[in-house]
Amino acid sequence: MSSxxxxxxxxxxxxxxxxxxxxAVGGIDMDLRPGTFYSFVGPSGCGKTTxxxxxxxxxxxxxxxxLLDGDEVVGPTPNKAVVFQQALLxxxxxxxxNIQFGIENDRGMSATERREICDKYTQIVGLRGFESHxxxxxxxxxxxxxxxxxxxxxxxxxxxxxxPFASLDAQTRLLMQEELQRMVDWKNSGKIVIFVTHDIEEAxxxxxxxxxFSFRPGTIMKEIKVPFPTPRTLRVKEEPEFLQxxxxxxxxxxxxxxxxxxx
Amino acid sequence: MGALSNFYQEQRRWLNAIFGIGVVAAFWSFxxxxxxxxxxxxxxxxxxxxxxxxxxxxxILDDLYISGIEFxxxxxxxxxxxxxxGMIFGISRVFREFFDPWLSAVYATPSVALAPLxxxxxxxxxxxxxxxxxxxxxxxxxxxxxxxxxxxxKEFQTLANSFCIPQRQVLYKILIPGSLPYIVTGLRLGISRxxxxxxxxxxxxxxxxxxxxxFKGLDxxxxxxxxxxAAMLAxxxxxxxxxxxxxxRRMAPWRDSTLQE
Amino acid sequence: MSKIQEIxxxxxQDSSFVASVKGVYNRHRIGINFFFSVILALLTWEFIDxxxxxxxxxxxxVAVAVEFTVxxxxxxxxxxxxxxxxxxxxxxxxxxxxxxxxxxxxxxxxTLDEMFSPILVGLYATPRSVAAPLFIIWLGLGIASKVGVxxxxxxxxxxxxxxxxxxxxxxxxRMLGRAFNVSFWAMLTKIIIPGSLPFLIAGLxxxxxxxxxxxxxxxxxxxxxxxxxxxxxATQTFHVAEMMVxxxxxxxxxxxxxxxxxxxxxxxTPYRKTLV
Ligand SMILES: Nc1ncnc2c1ncn2[C@@H]1O[C@H](COP(=O)(O)OP(=O)(O)OP(=O)(O)O)[C@@H](O)[C@H]1O
Ligand SMILES: [Mg+2]
Numbered sequence: 162m163s164s165x166x167x168x169x170x171x172x173x174x175x176x177x178x179x180x181x182x183x184x185a186v187g188g189i190d191m192d193l194r195p196g197t198f199y200s201f202v203g204p205s206g207c208g209k210t211t212x213x214x215x216x217x218x219x220x221x222x223x224x225x226x227x228l229l230d231g232d233e234v235v236g237p238t239p240n241k242a243v244v245f246q247q248a249l250l251x252x253x254x255x256x257x258x259n260i261q262f263g264i265e266n267d268r269g270m271s272a273t274e275r276r277e278i279c280d281k282y283t284q285i286v287g288l289r290g291f292e293s294h295x296x297x298x299x300x301x302x303x304x305x306x307x308x309x310x311x312x313x314x315x316x317x318x319x320x321x322x323x324x325p326f327a328s329l330d331a332q333t334r335l336l337m338q339e340e341l342q343r344m345v346d347w348k349n350s351g352k353i354v355i356f357v358t359h360d361i362e363e364a365x366x367x368x369x370x371x372x373x374f375s376f377r378p379g380t381i382m383k384e385i386k387v388p389f390p391t392p393r394t395l396r397v398k399e400e401p402e403f404l405q406x407x408x409x410x411x412x413x414x415x416x417x418x419x420x421x422x423x424x
Numbered sequence: 425m426g427a428l429s430n431f432y433q434e435q436r437r438w439l440n441a442i443f444g445i446g447v448v449a450a451f452w453s454f455x456x457x458x459x460x461x462x463x464x465x466x467x468x469x470x471x472x473x474x475x476x477x478x479x480x481x482x483x484i485l486d487d488l489y490i491s492g493i494e495f496x497x498x499x500x501x502x503x504x505x506x507x508x509x510g511m512i513f514g515i516s517r518v519f520r521e522f523f524d525p526w527l528s529a530v531y532a533t534p535s536v537a538l539a540p541l542x543x544x545x546x547x548x549x550x551x552x553x554x555x556x557x558x559x560x561x562x563x564x565x566x567x568x569x570x571x572x573x574x575x576x577x578k579e580f581q582t583l584a585n586s587f588c589i590p591q592r593q594v595l596y597k598i599l600i601p602g603s604l605p606y607i608v609t610g611l612r613l614g615i616s617r618x619x620x621x622x623x624x625x626x627x628x629x630x631x632x633x634x635x636x637x638x639f640k641g642l643d644x645x646x647x648x649x650x651x652x653x654a655a656m657l658a659x660x661x662x663x664x665x666x667x668x669x670x671x672x673r674r675m676a677p678w679r680d681s682t683l684q685e
Numbered sequence: 686m687s688k689i690q691e692i693x694x695x696x697x698q699d700s701s702f703v704a705s706v707k708g709v710y711n712r713h714r715i716g717i718n719f720f721f722s723v724i725l726a727l728l729t730w731e732f733i734d735x736x737x738x739x740x741x742x743x744x745x746x747v748a749v750a751v752e753f754t755v756x757x758x759x760x761x762x763x764x765x766x767x768x769x770x771x772x773x774x775x776x777x778x779x780x781x782x783x784x785x786x787x788x789x790x791x792x793x794x795x796t797l798d799e800m801f802s803p804i805l806v807g808l809y810a811t812p813r814s815v816a817a818p819l820f821i822i823w824l825g826l827g828i829a830s831k832v833g834v835x836x837x838x839x840x841x842x843x844x845x846x847x848x849x850x851x852x853x854x855x856x857x858x859r860m861l862g863r864a865f866n867v868s869f870w871a872m873l874t875k876i877i878i879p880g881s882l883p884f885l886i887a888g889l890x891x892x893x894x895x896x897x898x899x900x901x902x903x904x905x906x907x908x909x910x911x912x913x914x915x916x917x918x919a920t921q922t923f924h925v926a927e928m929m930v931x932x933x934x935x936x937x938x939x940x941x942x943x944x945x946x947x948x949x950x951x952x953x954t955p956y957r958k959t960l961v
Contacts, residue, residue: 219586237586249583253601253678263587295678315587437799444800464822521718526726532939534898537913537932540920544742544928612810619812620902627905628920635815642818642906650818658811665810 163195163351164230164318166216171225173211185211187378195351200364203374204421209357210246213321217243242317244325248304250296257292259307263315282310285344301328313344320345320354335395338366342392361410366398373413376420383413466651474648491622491633498557499618506565507607514573531567535560536624548629560621564613572606573599608672615664619657744926749933752926768910769900772828776835777896784843792851809841814902821907831903838899839892846888850881886950890943897939
């Protein structure tokens with residue numbers, strides 16, 4: 162069970178009620194292979210979230226198409242899961258029930274199995290002891306970890322993550338970067354992971370391939386392969402080659418970020 | 425002295441609440457003493473003893489029963505239909521845009537003004553009274569449910585969509601729990617309106633009921649009876665309101681504070 | 686985010702007739718739906734009248750309009766409107782003033798809050814217009830008793846919302862004010878008043894709708910004139926068309942006041958979206 166994704170000349174234009182249009186994504190091609198970790202980096206508002214949602218099937222492309230194993234993506238399917246940029250936890254469900262949200266409808270799974278999966282991911286994201294807490298009783302970082310666990314619990318072939326670590330503290334963030342590799346294990350399971358982040362170091366550390374987005378309308382300026390073997394340890398971040406890649410991406414994005422600021 | 429002020433600081437909430445009630449009762453009694461005529465005014469203690477007398481002699485029980493029946497059916501149907509329609513308005517965009525002007529109109533219409541029409545259509549029997557309670561109570565329930573459904577952000581719909589939750593389940597997994605606080609507010613407002621509906625309904629030809637007794641009191645200048653009926657109606661409102669709040673707290677432990685309406 | 690609808694480029698570029706009709710509908714859908722909604726309701730109303738065909742039982746919009754053109758020539762009719770209008774202005778005006786004053790008092794003083802909030806919240810949940818007959822005995826059949834009941838009925842939402850509004854901004858922004866070393870006066874005019882305004886206006890709208898309802902209730906229990914009195918009188922004499930005119934008048938009063946308050950709300954708090 163390993164899928165591949167082709168993104169072919171995808172555009173997305175939003176129209177506001179005022180009639181004003183926003184050209185968010187401007188012609189993107191991607192060929193995503195199983196067992197690979199991809200990152201999207203780029204200035205704020207360049208269409209990374211939009212692209213991610215189109216791959217998931219939450220938004221239709223305005224032009225172009227997205228193929229999953231040769232079939233056009235028309236909507237979300239259970240083999241994809243997304244970690245949203247905002248945690249979007251249901252306020253009326255406690256931690257366990259929020260994590261369970263995506264697997265409740267899986268008929269092939271018994272209640273005990275479900276419970277076990279929830280326990281496992283609660284443990285992994287470090288929320289043991291908070292199972293019966295409601296979202297308003299959790300910190301922002303804890304909420305974000307529930308969001309992560311909810312998507313992981315589905316065990317999807319395609320895992321889409323929109324700045325999942327953005328609201329974590331620096332230490333937890335580093336630990337989660339290492340942990341994620343173990344949790345998802347994309348190499349052996351043949352999963353595709355797409356990870357949106359503003360942290361270039363994080364992108365390089367985790368990815369096999371980094372896509373650098375231009376300013377709006379978002380296009381791919383450069384596709385950068387990261388050669389280090391996986392799983393990686395945090396020590397990789399000190400190697401000269403790592404620093405060089407990080408530096409190159411930084412240079413590339415600085416101009417675009419300036420354009421975004423000036424707008 | 426220190427111990428006393430400590431005690432006050434610890435228990436000030438309760439002490440002040442009791443003190444507040446005391447102040448009101450004192451003013452009320454003072455006014456009664458000044459007026460000194462049962463034709464015009466009755467003190468708090470007299471209201472209590474008079475009400476007790478009504479119960480002891482059993483003469484009010486029929487009225488309570490009749491008004492209770494009217495309220496029970498009228499409010500029950502209003503709650504059920506109000507929540508259902510509110511949900512439909514909230515969910516269906518076409519339905520909403522089509523009926524929106526009418527919803528605003530209904531919000532602003534004094535629904536008790538329709539009571540005379542109901543009487544003409546349904547006669548003066550129990551059905552008419554129930555319908556009057558229904559139409560007065562249903563409006564805030566529909567409107568609040570509808571606002572509640574809209575307040576459940578679209579992003580939760582996207583979330584459900586993303587995890588492939590079927591539409592049917594979205595109703596009870598997302599929309600109903602998400603709008604529950606608003607539904608509760610609607611029910612609370614509906615209660616006090618429904619009680620007004622009972623009284624107005626009984627104005628138009630009735631043989632029993634708390635509203636009927638209230639009018640009898642007015643016609644016969646029986647001030648203790650009127651104030652006792654008004655107190656019973658008001659008390660019912662307070663008690664039912666508390667019941668709903670307790671149920672809400674049971675059903676919705678995720679909410680740490682009560683909503684302002 | 687939820688307000689923004691996305692329209693694929695292809696559709697807006699399509700020039701076929703069907704697409705352009707669709708486009709027009711999409712752009713003006715709220716207005717178009719409104720229009721059809723009103724037409725359909727009037728037709729349904731008239732149709733029911735046609736079915737029953739009994740003016741003692743039901744009258745359609747045409748008959749109501751005709752009745753209205755007859756009534757405008759009667760001085761009594763204008764007297765009724767004037768009477769209820771006066772009740773409304775005094776009753777609601779008093780409720781507004783008392784509501785803001787009491788609401789602010791319980792918001793700023795903790796002791797007053799603890800003493801009277803339980804009573805205020807209790808009274809808020811009670812059907813207060815049932816006190817109408819008491820007011821008639823105390824203040825007579827004239828306008829004073831109606832003003833009293835209307836004030837009593839509509840003051841509580843104003844109190845509760847004023848209090849909630851002030852407490853809300855105080856809680857959120859007291860730290861901000863302290864941090865920037867703001868004086869009490871500046872705090873009041875720059876933070877507390879503008880911040881609690883949305884709550885206050887919501888309270889006024891609730892209170893206003895209460896006021897209009899209470900006109901009807903108060904006048905039922907005995908009055909010398911007024912729209913509620915007119916409806917009651919028409920009921921006793923089975924003048925359904927006149928009843929409907931009265932109901933329509935109260936509805937118009939309700940809608941007009943509500944729209945004005947909505948306008949005030951938009952003007953005072955342009956950064957908030959309103960519902961209903
Ligand atoms: N539903 C929508 N309607 C209109 N415009 C939208 C909509 N969603 C996104 N946009 C616009 O599309 C552009 C891309 O948005 P997107 O959320 O994809 O950016 P992003 O790259 O994820 O940014 P960030 O890094 O800040 O999250 C933005 O300019 C945004 O304003
Ligand atoms: Mg984004």
